[in-house]
Structures are given as C-alpha cells and as structure tokens.
Amino acid sequence: MNRRLVLFSAVTxxxxxxxxxxxxxxxxDEPQSAGDxxxxxxxxxxxxxxxxxxxxxxxxxxxxxxxxxAKRLLRNQDDIGDxxxxxxxxxxxxxxAMLLKDHIKIATDVVKAAKSxxxxxxxxxxxxxxxxxxxxxxxxxxxxxxxSEQDLKEMLHKHLELTTGEVVGRLKKDWAAxxxxxxEGHVHMLKFADMLTDGIAKQFPDKFNG
Numbered sequence: 001m002n003r004r005l006v007l008f009s010a011v012t013x014x015x016x017x018x019x020x021x022x023x024x025x026x027x028x029d030e031p032q033s034a035g036d037x038x039x040x041x042x043x044x045x046x047x048x049x050x051x052x053x054x055x056x057x058x059x060x061x062x063x064x065x066x067x068x069x070a071k072r073l074l075r076n077q078d079d080i081g082d083x084x085x086x087x088x089x090x091x092x093x094x095x096x097a098m099l100l101k102d103h104i105k106i107a108t109d110v111v112k113a114a115k116s117x118x119x120x121x122x123x124x125x126x127x128x129x130x131x132x133x134x135x136x137x138x139x140x141x142x143x144x145x146x147x148s149e150q151d152l153k154e155m156l157h158k159h160l161e162l163t164t165g166e167v168v169g170r171l172k173k174d175w176a177a178x179x180x181x182x183x184e185g186h187v188h189m190l191k192f193a194d195m196l197t198d199g200i201a202k203q204f205p206d207k208f209n210g
Contacts, residue, residue: 034208038197044083045193047076049185052107052163059111060170070108077101087200088143099136106132107163114167129160146199155192162188 051073058066081097106129113121137152162185169178201208 032208034197034201037200037208038194041083041193041197042190044076044080045189046186047079048073049163049182049189051076052104053166053182055108056111056163056166056170059108060115060167070104073104074101077104084143087204092143096136096139099132099139102132103129103136110164111167114164114171126160126164130157133157133160140196144199144203146202147195151195155188155195158188159185159192 051069055066055069055073057063058069077100078097080100081093081095083093084096085093106125109125110122110129113125116122133156134153137149137156140147140152141149162181165181166178166185169175169181
C-alpha cells in the first residue's frame with residue numbers, strides 16, 4: 001500500500017470518530033469568538049516562525065543555546081497539535097504534531113547541509129522537507145474540505161522557500177536578504193494561520209459567535 005493511501009486511511013478513521021469542539025480553553029458548549037480563535041491560531045504559528053528563526057541564527061553561529069531553542073521549537077509543534085485536538089480528537093492532534101516535528105527535524109538537516117556547503121546534501125534535505133510538507137497538506141485536507149490540498153501545498157512550499165531564504169541569506173552574510181525573507185515569511189505565516197481558522201469556522205459554524 002503506498003504512503004498516501006496509508007495516510008488517507010489513518011486520517012479518515014481519526015476524523016470520522018472525532019467531534020467538533022472549540023480551539024480555545026472555554027467550555028465545549030459555549031460558542032467562541034472568531035477573533036479570539038484567530039488570535040490564538042496566529043500566536044501558535046508566529047511562535048513557529050519565531051523559534052525557527054532563533055534556531056537558524058543560533059545553529060549557524062554555533063551558539064551554545066541552540067539545543068534549548070530546538071527543544072522550545074519542538075514544543076510549539078505539540079502546542080499546535082493540542083490546538084486542533086478539541087475539534088478533531090487526540091489522535092489527530094498527535095498525528096499533526098508528529099508531522100510538524102518531522103518538519104522541524106528536517107529543517108535542522110537543511111540548516112546543517114547548507115552550513116556544510118554540500119549542494120547534494122542540501123538538495124536531498126530540501127526534497128525530504130517538501131515531501132513532509134505534502135504529507136501535512138494531505139493530512140489537513142482530509143480533515144476539512146474547506147482546506148484545499150493544493151492550496152495547502154502551495155502555502156507550505158512557500159513557507160519552506162522563505163525559511164530557506166533566511167538560511168542562505170545568513171550564510172552569505174546578505175543581511176538584507178535574510179531580513180526580507182523573514183518579513184515575508186512572517187506575513188505569509190499569518191495568512192496560513194488565518195486560512196486554518198477560516199476553515200475551522202466554516203466547518204463548525206455553530207461553535208463561533210461572530
């Protein structure tokens with residue numbers, strides 16, 4: 001059985017069993033403010049890019065706190081997984097967190113490969129990174145028909161492109177390019193977070209109060 005079919009079967013089983021609950025910590029039977037949910041989702045994904053950037057800076061410079069930054073970055077992926085559990089169940093949240101942790105682990109390989117100067121290693125790491133992004137897109141699109149698989153892939157691929165731009169910019173000491181990639185990546189990540197929130201709101205309109 002190919003990887004996509006296995007992934008689809010697992011996702012289908014998880015989401016058929018799951019029931020809709022709010023993203024925030026409020027009671028499940030209380031409608032949530034769309035603005036509050038949007039803000040919470042944005043915070044999670046801002047943490048994602050912020051600690052990713054912190055790791056890039058720390059790792060490329062060989063700073064002693066790199067491992068601690070990596071731990072905090074991985075914790076963010078658990079936070080994102082926890083955020084969708086009230087809607088889609090514990091198994092789905094854990095699966096998403098696992099995919100996102102793979103995303104981060106591969107990102108560290110991308111940083112190491114770029115730092116080594118090996119084009120072959122960098123190309124291999126980036127190919128693996130793109131495959132993981134596609135797996136995340138497939139997983140999410142099966143959870144919510146409002147999240148187009150193609151749109152998710154395009155958004156996630158752009159995220160990888162901009163993050164790679166930060167790494168390359170710093171390695172070349174092209175600080176303007178590095179900053180530009182981060183600024184564009186920040187705006188892009190907010191759009192991605194809003195896309196997720198909008199999809200949840202459309203799927204569970206009775207759970208929102210405006």
